[in-house]
Amino acid sequence: MTRRSTPPRITQRRIAELAGVSQATVSLVVNGKADAVSRIPAATRERVRQVLQDLEYVADPAARRLAGVGNRLIGVFTYEPAFPSASRDFYAALLTGIESEAELLGCDLLMFTSAPVEDGRRSLFHPSTRLRLADGCLLLGLEMDGQELERLVDSGFPFVAIGRRDAAGVPFVAADYVAGVATLVERCWQLGHRRFAMLHRDSSGESVQDRLTGFTEGLRRQDPSAAAVAWRSADEGDDLTDAWAELRASGATVLVVESPVHALAIHRLAVQDGVRVPEDLSIVTLADPSHSAEGDPDLTRLSPPRTRLGSESLSLLGRILDPDVEVGPDELRLTLPCDIVPGSTLSEPADHHLETT
Incomplete structure (x- = not known):
């Protein structure tokens, strides 16, 4: 007696190849969700359905239950x-x-x-x-x-x-914080900034480390010998009075502040000391503010x-x-x-015009 060979299993990957679409598109069609997804054109849905019909594809409910999808x-x-x-x-x-x-x-x-x-x-x-x-x-x-x-x-x-x-x-x-922060640093450099200071979060999280890497790489791409004139770390809720004094004394023309909460606090301290932002000092931050209050500046920032x-x-x-x-x-x-939001807290340094005239 000759044993009948088992036909090869029809997978959604094979259907996607025949229909010229992604597996995700096939999955949406199979599960009846395609009509709710406006990005899938009607002609594409019909092409997938035709391939399904030609191959007599039937989703395996047992496999779906086994995988816990049910x-x-x-x-x-x-x-x-x-x-x-x-x-x-x-x-x-x-x-x-x-x-x-x-x-x-x-x-x-x-x-x-x-x-x-x-x-x-x-x-x-x-x-x-x-x-x-x-x-x-x-x-x-x-x-x-x-x-x-x-x-x-x-x-x-x-x-x-x-x-x-x-x-x-x-x-x-x-x-991609590394590329995003490096691009923001480049934008500051192109405006004429050469003295950068960094206030970052006190954390070992990968996103924090990526922002720090983007900052240092961004400087080195502009000048292999470039380095920040000051570094400070802080936790959310810290009093930043001492940090502000140190950053200001460093002679930095632009402060790169990781946390928007810290950036707004530094901006308030600058205003209290009569420092104009961005005329006297530019401030950029590496995320969008959690919320804005009346009088808060439109921070120049990285927007993940x-x-x-x-x-x-x-x-x-x-x-x-x-x-x-x-x-x-x-x-x-x-x-x-990530995107960069121009905001209103970054401009060329005050001495840049004098240096280029």
């Missing part, structure tokens, strides 16, 4: 208190992006808050954390425990970190794509969860460019 619950875990007031608009923008993508994917969001905050942080593996109630999880936080992340990778639980992570094997979506970070992170997690989508190693880490 629950359609996505967890959101933050290492920090949910959510720190100093960063509320950063998280609000992220959650806006996450929520919009969850609606497209037809998923509900589950906020993990049962693990207690100890020493200002939560633990992924605290006994109270019920991570596996969800199909997968998004991780938020300035600083994350690298050993916990690697343990989570080894466990096989699907997750995506928001922000670059050094831990091996961690999928993430991050802002917060909302897109949220939506792209959940989009990546959705592809990881989908058993019919193959996500290659080079697709597990995505870096998004």
Whole structure:
């Protein structure tokens, strides 16, 4: 008796190749979400459906249940208190992006808050954390425990970190702070600034380190021997009176202040001392302010794509969860460019005109 050979499995990757579209597009069509996604033209949807019909493709519900997709619950875990007031608009923008993508994917969001905050942080593996109630999880936080992340990778639980992570094997979506800060430094240099000072957050988080790298690389690209005339670090909520005095005494013509909260505080101290911004001193910051009050300046700043970070992170997690989508190693880490907002706190240094005339 001749055994009948099993026909090769039809995957969404094969369908995408035949239809000339991405696997994500095929997944949306298969799951009946394409009509809700305006970016997919009707002709493209029809082409995918025709290929599905020709190949007699049927999604494997058992495989979907096995992968946990059937629950359609996505967890959101933050290492920090949910959510720190100093960063509320950063998280609000992220959650806006996450929520919009969850609606497209037809998923509900589950906020993990049962693990207690100890020493200002939560633990992924605290006994109270019920991570596996969800199909997968998004991780938020300035600083994350690298050993916990690697343990989570080894466990096989699907997750995506928001922000670059050094831990091996961690999928993430991050802002390109290195390139963004270097570009902002270049813009200051082109205006004539040669004496830079830096006030950065007192943190070992990868995003903080990337901003510092962008700052030093940006200076060295303009002049290999260039270096900041002053460095200071500070935590959120610190009194910046001494830092301001030191930065001002350094002779810097532009202050690069990582935190917008710190930048606004430095601006107020400058005004109190009769220092005009930007005529006497320029101030730039490396994120958007959490909120603005009457009289606050329009800070010249780097603007990370917060909302897109949220939506792209959940989009990546959705592809990881989908058993019919193959996500290659080079697709597990995505870096998004930052914008620069001109604002009103950067101009050429006061002595630049004298030097060039």
